[in-house]
Amino acid sequence: MMKRVRTRFAPSPTGYMHIGNLRTALYTYLIAKSNDGDFVLRIEDTDQDRYVEGALEFIYDTLELTGLKYDEGPDVGGDFGPYIQSERKDIYKKHAHDLIEKGAAYPCFCTKDRLAESRKESSIKDGVWRYDRKCREIPQEEALARMENEVYVVRQKMPIEGKTSFDDIVFGHITVPNEELEDQILLKADGLPTYNFANVVDDHLMEITHVVRGTEYLSSAPKYNLLYEAFGWEIPTYVHLTPIMREPGKKLSKRSGDASFSDFYEKGYLKEAIINYIALLGWGPGTNQEIFTLEELVEAFSIKGLSKSPAVFDVEKLRWMNGVYLRNLSVEDFYEVAKKYIDEIFKSKSYDKMYVSDLLHNRVDVLSEIPEMLDFVKELPEFDLEIVQHQKSGTDLAKSLVSLKASKAELEKLENWEKPELMSALKGVIKNLDVKTPAVLWPVRIAVSGRESTPGGVYDVLLLLGKDETLKRLNITIKRMEEGI
RNA sequence: GGCCCCAUAGUGAAGUGGUUAACACAUCAGCCUUUCACGCUGAAGACGGGGGUUCGAAUCCCCCUGGGGUCACCA
Numbered sequence: 236m237m238k239r240v241r242t243r244f245a246p247s248p249t250g251y252m253h254i255g256n257l258r259t260a261l262y263t264y265l266i267a268k269s270n271d272g273d274f275v276l277r278i279e280d281t282d283q284d285r286y287v288e289g290a291l292e293f294i295y296d297t298l299e300l301t302g303l304k305y306d307e308g309p310d311v312g313g314d315f316g317p318y319i320q321s322e323r324k325d326i327y328k329k330h331a332h333d334l335i336e337k338g339a340a341y342p343c344f345c346t347k348d349r350l351a352e353s354r355k356e357s358s359i360k361d362g363v364w365r366y367d368r369k370c371r372e373i374p375q376e377e378a379l380a381r382m383e384n385e386v387y388v389v390r391q392k393m394p395i396e397g398k399t400s401f402d403d404i405v406f407g408h409i410t411v412p413n414e415e416l417e418d419q420i421l422l423k424a425d426g427l428p429t430y431n432f433a434n435v436v437d438d439h440l441m442e443i444t445h446v447v448r449g450t451e452y453l454s455s456a457p458k459y460n461l462l463y464e465a466f467g468w469e470i471p472t473y474v475h476l477t478p479i480m481r482e483p484g485k486k487l488s489k490r491s492g493d494a495s496f497s498d499f500y501e502k503g504y505l506k507e508a509i510i511n512y513i514a515l516l517g518w519g520p521g522t523n524q525e526i527f528t529l530e531e532l533v534e535a536f537s538i539k540g541l542s543k544s545p546a547v548f549d550v551e552k553l554r555w556m557n558g559v560y561l562r563n564l565s566v567e568d569f570y571e572v573a574k575k576y577i578d579e580i581f582k583s584k585s586y587d588k589m590y591v592s593d594l595l596h597n598r599v600d601v602l603s604e605i606p607e608m609l610d611f612v613k614e615l616p617e618f619d620l621e622i623v624q625h626q627k628s629g630t631d632l633a634k635s636l637v638s639l640k641a642s643k644a645e646l647e648k649l650e651n652w653e654k655p656e657l658m659s660a661l662k663g664v665i666k667n668l669d670v671k672t673p674a675v676l677w678p679v680r681i682a683v684s685g686r687e688s689t690p691g692g693v694y695d696v697l698l699l700l701g702k703d704e705t706l707k708r709l710n711i712t713i714k715r716m717e718e719g720i
Numbered sequence: 721g722g723c724c725c726c727a728u729a730g731u732g733a734a735g736u737g738g739u740u741a742a743c744a745c746a747u748c749a750g751c752c753u754u755u756c757a758c759g760c761u762g763a764a765g766a767c768g769g770g771g772g773u774u775c776g777a778a779u780c781c782c783c784c785u786g787g788g789g790u791c792a793c794c795a
Binding site for chain 1: 721722723724725726727730731732733734742743744745746753754755756757758759787788789790791792793794795
């Protein structure tokens, strides 16, 4: 009987959900759920200096929004709490002392000053300083006594010689020389554990079976193995994830701009598309399927599909995928997500919601583009008269002017400003003038929109503007042209 | 610098000794068309380099190169 799979997402409360963190959360969730297991949220706040107000809510909200529902966590409870590390202080302290008794760790009384001094002296040699293990030799009895009234940290006693190996499910078997391992600090002088200690203790106590984290922890894994062994605990399955790069060679980071989930979300990328896209950054289903709902990801996910090399975040592909999601929406649903962007253009003016949505929903990749696509609705933009001519059908300015005047005359007569009427009016113009269709439709559209490309054709643009505005703009452009010729 | 890891088109990514080396985004061309977009069709584009092993290597081994990670009282 296999143990129940349990994974945990363990962010620091920094008030920011980096896209890479989100992906880690996603994969962690998928590993649990694709095995009918539990997904746990644990907050790693052992660095007091880093605490950001409101960060917890931010994490809860983001996971809620993206659908990564956790079975246990600070706000939902569970049998393995508390789920916030700063509330587990006593647990770490007890375990650190157990380790001292077992001889796998020792208290270190070196002050930061002495360390800095030591670092300064020896750094001349090869550039990399490592703790000189001064306190390691203090007899345990004496050390225990000094702990009563001195400030100390607890350090892990690493083997001096030999090698340590560990297995990672994506990277395989990895061996490192023990001389590389520093006697790292487990418990800080403030009594809180370092990540290096807390993660081991918590993962064991919370019965985490698959430890999912970034490759930045790969080189620390042997130290964790040594810790598990010292405690006599079962070693979990390690799943180290490659980083997401902004461009080849450059890691995606907060500093390089819009690398956070909320930035994308607020720009008009759908959460489903973001999740879908990042799922494919570093993981492949082994089939050609690319569009996945979260449920489908749970179904399709396998650790085997995880990639060993870093993946570059390609905004262009995210755009495309977001467009696919938008197009797959019904017009009604599209309106719901696009509403706030469309309203930026129409403000309080009334408009036919479904009509506008229908016009937009095949043409938009990112919702925030909408105001720009419709900006001509607000007012006639400045534009170069040259674009009024339709080159392909050999229409020049003079001919365009004729088309415009004739069109204006017909449009003025219309009682009903509806598509069928507009169509028959302009088709009549085309027939009377005996010209090609674009020779009329193109100039009219440009004359009233000032744009070479618009969502929808002339009739759509005319409907968007209404009769009065259309005629007003036709007059303006006609006048400009008359003065120009 | 030491140690560890990685390496298929611009990007993601199939492929695990024998393939015309998939597929998707992007690019380019054509079709559709009243512009744009959607959609459809097609094109160009890759196994980082060098040695082995093998009848045969993108696939296995070694070296080089390139990239990444790590070496905190941060996670």
